[in-house]
Amino acid sequence: EDQVTQSPEALRLQEGESSSLNCSYTVSGLRGLFWYRQDPGKGPEFLFTLYSAGEEKEKERLKATLTKKESFLHITAPKPEDSATYLCAVQAPQGGSEKLVFGKGTKLTVNP
Amino acid sequence: DGGITQSPKYLFRKEGQNVTLSCEQNLNHDAMYWYRQDPGQGLRLIYYSQIVNDFQKGDIAEGYSVSREKKESFPLTVTSAQKNPTAFYLCASRRNQNQPQHFGDGTRLSIL
Numbered sequence: 001e002d003q004v005t006q007s008p009e010a011l012r013l014q015e016g017e018s019s020s021l022n023c024s025y026t027v028s029g030l031r032g033l034f035w036y037r038q039d040p041g042k043g044p045e046f047l048f049t050l051y052s053a054g055e056e057k058e059k060e061r062l063k064a065t066l067t068k069k070e071s072f073l074h075i076t077a078p079k080p081e082d083s084a085t086y087l088c089a090v091q092a093p094q095g096g097s098e099k100l101v102f103g104k105g106t107k108l109t110v111n112p
Numbered sequence: 113d114g115g116i117t118q119s120p121k122y123l124f125r126k127e128g129q130n131v132t133l134s135c136e137q138n139l140n141h142d143a144m145y146w147y148r149q150d151p152g153q154g155l156r157l158i159y160y161s162q163i164v165n166d167f168q169k170g171d172i173a174e175g176y177s178v179s180r181e182k183k184e185s186f187p188l189t190v191t192s193a194q195k196n197p198t199a200f201y202l203c204a205s206r207r208n209q210n211q212p213q214h215f216g217d218g219t220r221l222s223i224l
Contacts (some may be wrong), residue, residue: 004154034212043116043202043215044155085153091209098209099170102154 002027002092007102013110016077021106024070031098033071035064036087040107044087047073052074078110114139116216120201125190125197133188133219135203144186145204145213148172155202161186167202190221198222 007022025033032051049055050066057064061082063074073086087106091098099105125131143162147155157170161180162174168199177195180186186205190197199221205215 016201031209036215041206041220042215043118046212046214051214058216089155097156099160099211100155102156104152104154 002090003103004088004101004103006086006088006089006106007067008106009104011109013078013108015079015110015112018074018076018078020075021073021086021108022070023073023103025088025090025101026069027090027092027101029089029092032091033062033066033079034089034091035071035073035093036089038087040101047086072107075108077110080112083108083110114222116203116214117203118201118216118219120219121217123219124224125221126224128192130191131221132199133190133201133221135186135188135216137184137186137205137208137216139205139207139214140142140183141205141207141214143206143208144180144184145206146170146176146178146188146201147204149202152220158188158201182189 004025035047038044045077048064053068055066061076065072087105088103089100119134122191145160151154156172158176159178161167164183167178167180177189198220202218203216217224
């Protein structure tokens with residue numbers, strides 16, 4: 001069974017304190033790994049897609065990396081507005097279609 | 113602006129009542145999806161549709177029904193058979209299997 005595990009469940013940082021979120025996965029035939037940001041009461045907002053081990057993507061203070069078993073979302077010098085829940089999802093073929101399997105998310109709080 | 117519109121934002125259901133959640137997209141995306149989000153759990157797939165007039169059950173389809181009569185619309189009905197309907201419901205769409213899914217801002221369903 002395809003599984004996605006995100007850690008930690010919650011993370012508190014001081015403004016400017018860099019850290020990383022982890023997404024480990026077990027799937028057969030990874031077709032893509034996606035990172036989303038979700039604010040309270042809102043739908044997930046797409047951040048990155050990673051397709052193969054060694055790939056990296058960057059956007060402002062965020063950088064996503066991918067290995068064969070996990071992905072990291074690195075947050076450099078975070079600001080309070082980076083506070084949100086970050087979701088990881090993997091895409092793998094299931095029964096002739098491509099489905100997303102989501103992790104439970106990491107709730108990030110950045111204190112000023 | 114192009115996007116995905118879910119309505120209503122909040123919905124209340126009485127015992128024995130069916131309710132319908134609306135999802136409309138003007139992104140010209142072929143595929144559309146319905147997810148359920150509960151506290152402490154990852155998004156779970158209810159139904160998806162890859163083309164008009166066709167849809168498939170996801171992982172938790174029992175107690176739900178959908179239709180896809182138009183490319184831009186994918187309504188979800190929560191029937192009285194769904195005994196635990198209280199949740200945050202998210203609709204998503206994507207152009208094809210190589211693109212990320214994009215989400216609406218959700219409908220929160222509660223029981224009266």
